[in-house]
Amino acid sequence: MKKSGDAAGMTRRQFGVMAGGLFAGYVFQGLCRVIDAAPSAQGRLTARPGATPRESGTAGAGTHALGLASPRDAILQLPRNASPGPVPLLVLLHGAGGGAGGVLRRVGEAAGEAGLGVLAPDSRGSTWDGIRDGFGADVMFLDRALARVFGMIAIDPARLAVGGFSDGATYALSLGLINGDLFRRVLAFSPGFIIDGSRHGRPRVFISHGKSDPILPIDHSSRAIVPGLRKDGYDVTYREFDGRHEVPAAIAQEGMRWVARSRQERRRDDQDMTCNKRMGEGETLSRICQVVGRAS
Numbered sequence: 001m002k003k004s005g006d007a008a009g010m011t012r013r014q015f016g017v018m019a020g021g022l023f024a025g026y027v028f029q030g031l032c033r034v035i036d037a038a039p040s041a042q043g044r045l046t047a048r049p050g051a052t053p054r055e056s057g058t059a060g061a062g063t064h065a066l067g068l069a070s071p072r073d074a075i076l077q078l079p080r081n082a083s084p085g086p087v088p089l090l091v092l093l094h095g096a097g098g099g100a101g102g103v104l105r106r107v108g109e110a111a112g113e114a115g116l117g118v119l120a121p122d123s124r125g126s127t128w129d130g131i132r133d134g135f136g137a138d139v140m141f142l143d144r145a146l147a148r149v150f151g152m153i154a155i156d157p158a159r160l161a162v163g164g165f166s167d168g169a170t171y172a173l174s175l176g177l178i179n180g181d182l183f184r185r186v187l188a189f190s191p192g193f194i195i196d197g198s199r200h201g202r203p204r205v206f207i208s209h210g211k212s213d214p215i216l217p218i219d220h221s222s223r224a225i226v227p228g229l230r231k232d233g234y235d236v237t238y239r240e241f242d243g244r245h246e247v248p249a250a251i252a253q254e255g256m257r258w259v260a261r262s263r264q265e266r267r268r269d270d271q272d273m274t275c276n277k278r279m280g281e282g283e284t285l286s287r288i289c290q291v292v293g294r295a296s
Helices: 002-037 100-113 137-152 167-178 222-231 249-260 263-280 285-295
Strands: 062-065 074-078 087-093 117-121 155-165 185-189 204-210 236-241
Touching (some): 074 100, 074 137, 087 167, 100 117, 100 155, 100 249, 117 137, 204 249, 236 249
Parallel strands (some): 087 117, 087 155, 155 185
Antiparallel strands (some): 074 117
């Protein structure tokens, strides 16, 4: 009888352990589902520019460390020649093994000349999370950095863009398509591929690539990416150049001016494109421009 009682006691203990383990497993699975459903896990950014900054006057021309993390943080660069009113902003992402300071040295001067503000964050690891495994920590940090900048300065939502070089271009292109309702333009200098994700909005895209790139060969990257985007209905400006894995000064300047263009300048460009297309179809210039002018 004693043995039977001991066996029953052991069974109860075993049942308790088993039930506790099952409960912990259900809790863990539930947490995983919550984490997977979080916007950051889908590459979605939640920060949005407001009508007025909450910390008005806290940032002037020059570079500012945001102080969100150490040692890898984020830098805000504001132009000295900015036009009055809200600032056009480019979120600029570095390549693998790099950092904010390096990508600013590469194209920061061209951004300043174009009158662009630049937010350059550091990735949490050696490169961006979506390239290594899945979206997560880098998206959350970028959300924090954007929220901080939106609170510091007035941003022009119509000229809010994301861009990058190499791995940063891959990540910018991917985040830009997923967050096309936030970023109106996407700038990719030598991207490798596009990370899958649910796309929102319809941003315009600028891509450049060196014909002799040994790191991300052009035939397997941009020459495959660009036709796919155009097939999906995206407006893509594409520049190939004689060079390697780099951003030539002329390409950087063109890309930054492309981001900084005002709505009126973009409208004029669209009208010019329409005129040129219809002239090629045989219509007279005066007739075309009358029609386009009325449509605008």
